[in-house]
Amino acid sequence: xxxxxxxxxxxxxxxxxxxxxxxxxxxxxxxxxxxxxxxxxxxxxxxxxxxxxxxxxxxxxxxxxxxxxxxxxxxxxxxxxxxxxxxxxxxxxxxxxxxxxxxxxxxxxxxxxxxxxxxxxxxxxxxxxxxxxxxxxxxxxxxxxxxxxxxxxxxxxxxxxxxxxxxxxxxxxxxxxxxxxxxxxxxxxxxxxxxxxxxxxxxxxxxxxxxxxxxxxxxxxxxxxxxxxxxxxxxxxxxxxxxxxxxxxxxxxxxxxxxxxxxxxxxxxxxxxxxxxxxxxxxxxxxxxxxxxxxxxxxxxxxxxxxxxxxxxxxxxxxxxxxxxxxxxxxxxxxxxxxxxxxxxxxxxxxxxxxxxxxxxxxxxxxxxxxxxxxxxxxxxxxxxxxxxxxxxxxxxxxxxxxxxxxxxxxxxxxxxxxxxxxxxxxxxxxxxxxxxxxxxxxxxxxxxxxxx
Amino acid sequence: xxxxxxxxxxxxxxxxxxxxxxxxxxxxxxxxxxxxxxxxxxxxxxxxxxxxxxxxxxxxxxxxxxxxxxxxxxxxxxxxxxxxxxxxxxxxxxxxxxxxxxxxxxxxxxxxxxxxxxxxxxxxxxxxxxxxxxxxxxxxxxxxxxxxxxxxxxxxxxxxxxxxxxxxxxxxxxxxxxxxxxxxxxxxxxxxxxxxxxxxxxxxxxxxxxxxxxxxxxxxxxxxxxxxxxxxxxxxxxxxxxxxxxxxxxxxxxxxxxxxxxxxxxxxxxxxxxxxxxxxxxxxxxxxxxxxxxxxxxxxxxxxxxxxxxxxxxxxxxxxxxxxxxxxxxxxxxxxxxxxxxxxxxxxxxxxxxxxxxxxxxxxxxxxxxxxxxxxxxxxxxxxxxxxxxxxxxxxxxxxxxxxxxxxxxxxxxxxxxxxxxxxxxxxxxxxxxxxxxxxxxxxxxxxxxxxx
Numbered sequence: 001x002x003x004x005x006x007x008x009x010x011x012x013x014x015x016x017x018x019x020x021x022x023x024x025x026x027x028x029x030x031x032x033x034x035x036x037x038x039x040x041x042x043x044x045x046x047x048x049x050x051x052x053x054x055x056x057x058x059x060x061x062x063x064x065x066x067x068x069x070x071x072x073x074x075x076x077x078x079x080x081x082x083x084x085x086x087x088x089x090x091x092x093x094x095x096x097x098x099x100x101x102x103x104x105x106x107x108x109x110x111x112x113x114x115x116x117x118x119x120x121x122x123x124x125x126x127x128x129x130x131x132x133x134x135x136x137x138x139x140x141x142x143x144x145x146x147x148x149x150x151x152x153x154x155x156x157x158x159x160x161x162x163x164x165x166x167x168x169x170x171x172x173x174x175x176x177x178x179x180x181x182x183x184x185x186x187x188x189x190x191x192x193x194x195x196x197x198x199x200x201x202x203x204x205x206x207x208x209x210x211x212x213x214x215x216x217x218x219x220x221x222x223x224x225x226x227x228x229x230x231x232x233x234x235x236x237x238x239x240x241x242x243x244x245x246x247x248x249x250x251x252x253x254x255x256x257x258x259x260x261x262x263x264x265x266x267x268x269x270x271x272x273x274x275x276x277x278x279x280x281x282x283x284x285x286x287x288x289x290x291x292x293x294x295x296x297x298x299x300x301x302x303x304x305x306x307x308x309x310x311x312x313x314x315x316x317x318x319x320x321x322x323x324x325x326x327x328x329x330x331x332x333x334x335x336x337x338x339x340x341x342x343x344x345x346x347x348x349x350x351x352x353x354x355x356x357x358x359x360x361x362x363x364x365x366x367x368x369x370x371x372x373x374x375x376x377x378x379x380x381x382x383x384x385x386x387x388x389x390x391x392x393x394x395x396x397x398x399x400x401x402x403x404x405x406x407x408x409x410x411x412x413x414x415x416x417x418x419x420x421x422x423x424x425x426x427x428x429x430x431x432x433x434x435x436x437x438x439x440x441x442x443x444x445x446x447x448x449x450x451x452x453x
Numbered sequence: 454x455x456x457x458x459x460x461x462x463x464x465x466x467x468x469x470x471x472x473x474x475x476x477x478x479x480x481x482x483x484x485x486x487x488x489x490x491x492x493x494x495x496x497x498x499x500x501x502x503x504x505x506x507x508x509x510x511x512x513x514x515x516x517x518x519x520x521x522x523x524x525x526x527x528x529x530x531x532x533x534x535x536x537x538x539x540x541x542x543x544x545x546x547x548x549x550x551x552x553x554x555x556x557x558x559x560x561x562x563x564x565x566x567x568x569x570x571x572x573x574x575x576x577x578x579x580x581x582x583x584x585x586x587x588x589x590x591x592x593x594x595x596x597x598x599x600x601x602x603x604x605x606x607x608x609x610x611x612x613x614x615x616x617x618x619x620x621x622x623x624x625x626x627x628x629x630x631x632x633x634x635x636x637x638x639x640x641x642x643x644x645x646x647x648x649x650x651x652x653x654x655x656x657x658x659x660x661x662x663x664x665x666x667x668x669x670x671x672x673x674x675x676x677x678x679x680x681x682x683x684x685x686x687x688x689x690x691x692x693x694x695x696x697x698x699x700x701x702x703x704x705x706x707x708x709x710x711x712x713x714x715x716x717x718x719x720x721x722x723x724x725x726x727x728x729x730x731x732x733x734x735x736x737x738x739x740x741x742x743x744x745x746x747x748x749x750x751x752x753x754x755x756x757x758x759x760x761x762x763x764x765x766x767x768x769x770x771x772x773x774x775x776x777x778x779x780x781x782x783x784x785x786x787x788x789x790x791x792x793x794x795x796x797x798x799x800x801x802x803x804x805x806x807x808x809x810x811x812x813x814x815x816x817x818x819x820x821x822x823x824x825x826x827x828x829x830x831x832x833x834x835x836x837x838x839x840x841x842x843x844x845x846x847x848x849x850x851x852x853x854x855x856x857x858x859x860x861x862x863x864x865x866x867x868x869x870x871x872x873x874x875x876x877x878x879x880x881x882x883x884x885x886x887x888x889x890x891x892x893x894x895x896x897x898x899x900x901x902x903x904x905x906x
Contacts, residue, residue, distance in 0.1 A: 045681070046682065049677065049680045049681055049682050050677065050682070053680040053681075054673070054676045054677050054680050054682070055535075057513055057514070057533070057534075057575070058512075058513040058533045058534065058535045058536075059511075059513050060510055060511040060512050060513055060533075061510070080510070080511045080513075081510075081511065082508075082511040083511075122510070156693075156697075156698055157692070157693030157694070157697060157698040158698060159646075189653075189654065189657075189659055190659055190662060192651070193612075193649060193650055193651050193653075193654055193659055193662070193663065194647070194649050194666060195648045195649070196646060196647050196648070197646055198645070198646050198693055198694060198695065198698050199693035200642075200646075200685050200687065200688060200691040200692070200693040200694035200695075201642065201646055201684055201685055201688070204642075204683040204684050204685055205677075205682045205683045205684065206642055206643055206646055206682070206683065206684040206685070209643060209646070209677070209682070210646065213647060213670075217666075220507070223507045224502065224503065224507050224658075224662070227502045227506040227507050228498070228502055229499065229502050229503070229507070229658045229659070229662070230657040230658045230659065230780075231654055231657050231658065231659040232653050232654055232657055232659070234653065235653060235654070238653040239610070239653070240609075240610030240651055240652035240653040241610070241651060241653040242651065242653075244609075244610060245609055245610040245611060245651050327683075
């Protein structure tokens with residue numbers, strides 16, 4: 001019944017059902033996604049390789065925006081909706097700077113918004129209300145599914161954002177295409193059978209490919225279903241269907257019963273640091289240490305050691321001691337602590353290939369030691385720094401900046417958007433882009449967004 | 454080391470390494486694939502929905518043939534290579550009439566050939582020798598990988614043809630693009646992270662989508678890697694890589710050690726009946742019964758019961774008692790027995806929606822009873838028929854027609870091709886198509902094939 005239950009809820013969801021809390025969360029999730037995609041495309045090779053040298057020969061008529069591409073090789077930053085979904089998905093995730101549903105470690109907006117914007121531009125007009133409703137349907141679908149297989153599904157090595165993301169994207173696009181419940185079930189099926197993403201690829205270009213491919217595959221699933229392509233009406237719950245094949249735990253019905261009552265999108269958080277979320281407590285602590293007056297005027301030579309005490313998951317996911325690229329450094333707890341202390345901030349600028357190879361940073365990473373401690377939760381970290389004179393400074397971060405308990409303020413989230421986007425298109429256009437992407441709900445046709453910044 | 458071992462073997466493989474047995478098997482595999490794709494596209498909705506109503510708005514310049522499409526909506530049967538790989542993959546598998554590597558139940562040609570022909574046409578010139586070498590590399594890659602996770606991987610519900618198929622397609626396309634070993638490792642990685650296909654979708658349009666999506670995803674992986682997209686050099690063997698994530702058994706090195714010594718393509722078999730291979734022994738027995746003189750002149754009303762004794766896997770995969778469509782009937786052992794006895798043959802004509810709903814066929818299916826017996830191998834079946842007068846006729850099929858032990862002759866395989874293709878383009882052009890697809894190895898540019906029939 002799980003597939004029917006999800007499809008039925010999604011097809012019946014109306015804009016009027018969305019609470020003010022949901023609307024606020026959806027709005028933040030959307031513009032944060034757009035800012036990440038714009039910044040990610042402009043400064044990372046992955047989305048540019050995917051678009052310019054790989055997929056441009058395969059693009060059909062350029063209906064849909066490539067975010068962040070102002071001079072792309074295809075018709076000034078447009079491509080067909082399938083290509084756009086893939087490239088925008090890659091770009092939105094490539095900096096590991098997007099959003100996080102902390103219970104599942106899903107980054108919800110990427111697969112769903114990347115598919116939705118591309119299809120809305122190609123198949124419009126789509127109103128802001130329709131767009132937001134479809135977006136929320138997709139996010140709820142992927143997060144409820146993620147909850148129902150967590151943590152077992154993630155623990156075996158799947159990259160949960162993309163494995164549930166294709167289904168979220170299919171539900172969202174299916175909603176926009178006004179599929180009935182049966183067709184939505186088929187869309188869920190075609191999406192469910194495309195399981196993209198493993199953790200081995202963290203630290204490489206392939207991590208962000210997962211999100212793009214999920215967006216594209218989910219869109220394709222919804223389009224196929226709309227046109228009568230059949231899959232299964234029990235795609236999720238069947239013995240050889242999604243839940244059982246990809247996880248030893250499945251509890252979908254329990255979570256689907258809460259659809260529309262407990263809104264997962266309200267739990268969405270936004271990353272203040274562009275890297276794996278399990279490193280955020282350490283970075284927060286390291287930045288706090290860097291601001292200590294006791295360190296002012298000292299150099300790296302005065303620092304004897306940095307000791308981290310963290311949950312064991314941190315080393316499993318981010319144990320790279322000697323990263324060689326910016327992308328690898330996003331999964332190095334050693335790099336995270338080093339740059340937090342050295343720079344007092346953690347922005348995309350601290351995760352470039354140059355900074356990763358900087359000799360001071362390399363030396364600093366070598367001073368970092370990590371102790372695993374099961375009694376430390378994944379949300380917290382102990383960061384202590386010992387000087388050569390024996391002075392020890394310690395910070396205990398209970399909830400890192402960006403967590404549910406310590407979220408970015410609206411002003412901080414806007415500043416994050418502006419910092420990313422201004423570098424690409426300048427302050428004035430960035431401000432226009434912020435207004436555009438934070439004003440989707442009031443648009444009569446979301447496709448106009450391309451002309452607003 | 455598994456990823457490096459596979460990549461290294463594939464990049465070093467030369468046409469001169471291929472034995473005459475390998476060349477013969479590759480040739481049969483290729484033209485059988487083409488025949489299935491031509492017939493599949495013309496008479497099944499799945500590939501036509503995928504192409505005409507779904508993907509045509511997304512096709513770039515039409516470089517690559519859509520097999521079987523003589524009047525498609527895109528430029529008389531062409532599309533871009535990504536779309537062509539997807540559609541040809543669907544078409545080649547949609548009738549469940551293709552080829553089978555029996556140890557793994559992989560249908561090897563579909564993902565590999567669908568990607569290869571499309572890319573050869575788009576990126577040529579590609580010689581016949583290059584094409585055949587790449588094809589063999591892809592087939593060996595997917596079958597060795599399949600062996601290394603069998604049967605556990607299949608048993609949990611994955612559709613192994615597509616889950617290994619994307620990797621096979623990436624190896625083949627990567628070979629054609631002349632990737633070096635490191636780039637081939639990255640290609641394997643991008644392909645490995647795209648795990649498409651679950652058994653729940655057997656009997657629906659989504660089953661054949663698996664093969665098309667694997668072909669397309671593997672091609673995309675090779676193109677991305679060629680352009681510098683990074684994945685992992687240990688994509689297969691890493692703790693959170695392909696082998697461990699998708700199976701509890703992994704023994705890749707043991708099989709990769711045999712690459713180039715034991716050729717899996719030589720074990721490829723060709724289906725005489727367009728349906729799930731586990732049903733073939735029953736169909737063979739049913740057809741034999743239908744030819745018994747004792748049944749001549751009798752009607753269905755004279756038949757009391759048909760008793761099947763089969764391996765338990767048969768009911769797991771093909772237990773649909775009351776199929777409603779031709780695709781569902783391809784996974785109904787009840788339908789298989791019924792049409793074998795009623796028609797004395799099992800061709801695509803016995804798996805149409807009309808035949809499935811025919812009242813005589815429905816009545817006949819109801820007379821079929823199945824007994825599971827672990828002592829009966831998957832290769833064999835006992836089929837017995839009891840008349841109302843008490844007469845019982847029994848057939849024991851030890852190895853079904855089309856198996857390694859009882860293969861189609863060259864003439865029969867050609868006839869299978871001709872039967873499928875003649876219905877689409879007439880006898881004369883079918884004969885030309887047979888010559889073309891069975892003559893690939895001698896071509897200076899495989900792309901000319903489109904003009905030969």
